[in-house]
Amino acid sequence: MKCKDIVKELADYLDEDLDSSLRASIEEHLGKCKDCRLVVDTTKQTIQIYCNSEPAPLPAETRVKLHDALAKRLHHRA
Helix, strand or coil, X not given: CCHHHHHHHXXXXXXXXXXXXXXXXXXXXXXXXXXXXXXXXXXXXXXXXXXXXXXXXXXXHHHHHHHHHHHHHHHHHC
């Protein structure tokens, strides 16, 4: 397994959505590769921070601009 394979399978690895042999290959690689361990650990921490945070309120002006842009885009599709 190469580093690019780890990146390719990262989401499924973190979601624990891999068959056992692929998961074992990834964990073997992570045991040897400091860079990939760093990517996996940083990604896990980022997800944890995001999941434990409260959404920031959207400023009214930004909300209006976003609404207008979405309405305009939806109108063009119709």
